[in-house]
Amino acid sequence: MRERERELIAALAEGSLEDETEARALLEASPEARAEYQLQRHALEALSTASPTEMTDLERARLHGELWTRLRAEKAKTRSTVGIYGWSLAAAALFVVVGLAAVLGGGLLGGQGAATDTFEEIASGLSDTTAAAEMATEETQAGEEAEAFAAGDSESAAVTEEAQDYFEEEATRLRSDESLGRAADGGDEDSGCLERAELFDHEVVDVVGEDPAALVEGRYLAAVPAGAEIEPATPIHFVDSDTCELVYTAG
């Protein structure tokens, strides 16, 4: 079945055609098309029974509480200060408790707004809590930490030296790997990602970073000009597969 015919059948099944004449004629003429149309309709009818899904207030509070906890813990780990980490855990635990209490005790009637207000209140009002006041006596002010933990400092705004070293090592490995396959992974998915990174006429030769022991987080597509031999001078581009942004070019 040709692509045009598939598109017609799909659109007819969806009810999105302004003029169904051509599609109806296709069904009339082709048993295969009729059978395909029935399958498309069957699937769409089944999927239309899906009921809306929403987070409960408890789930929302948990999402916000745990997210905040992890963000603070990351920042505390970056600073490598045990004392602050300990207070961060205490403050984060307080955050979760207060968040749940607010949602369960008075926020339920307010629905979503209450749950997210809690997130904002605690995110911005840490300096008003007892724990935060105590934290203020520590080496770093709690209020500054609450603002600064999200800061676009040099580490988040650019590739770190550690990451650069990692990408350079991967590039060296790729250049010396004679058995390397072309378009090693992903196919359509990753080629679309390369295009969004404005690497046209490039192909993926490897995917790096998936190893939990890797120095960088995330999954990166290693790309070179399509069909090119990977030689010492060949630039190798590393594209973040989440955001499809070019993060580093080696060579």
Added chain:
Amino acid sequence: MITREEEATLLARVVAGDHDAFAEVMRAHEDRVFSVCLRIVGDRERALDVTQETFLTVFRKASQFQGRSALGTWIYRIAVNRCYDDLRKAKRQRSDPLPDQSDPPDDAALDAVESAGLRPELRRALAALPPDFRAAVVLSDVEGFSMPEAAEALGVPVGTVKSRVFRGRRLLAEALGNQTAT
């Protein structure tokens, strides 16, 4: 309707440390992200974890957003990737040999099925689809993404999305038909 410039400004505020801006980003997108994740991974607990991972990634990579796509589309792309990670992890865990694995599904598992907002037979049929077909069908036919929106979220050309949706629906219908017959 928020403009692309306003979205870029919002992300810039996130990068600059404005927690109110991050809360605003979450508030605007967390429900739909959760819904997408729930339909793809099929379990509320895991969907919540994946939603959390999604926004963690959004936060960490906010500086990389350049406004070439809508902010929501960028976020859903991250969400779909996190869903794929979760499915790969779940598959690895299932393939590990476990003792006493002969018990039938318990009530908790059935609750998880019902809590995904899908009839049990539909949920089973959807879970049987290859992940990339499942994601395409969920985005297009359950979450109402247009084909260009789904294509951006999945990081593939529009033609590829259309093909996946078409083939995914066919597989789904065949699986549902088989379930009815048995």
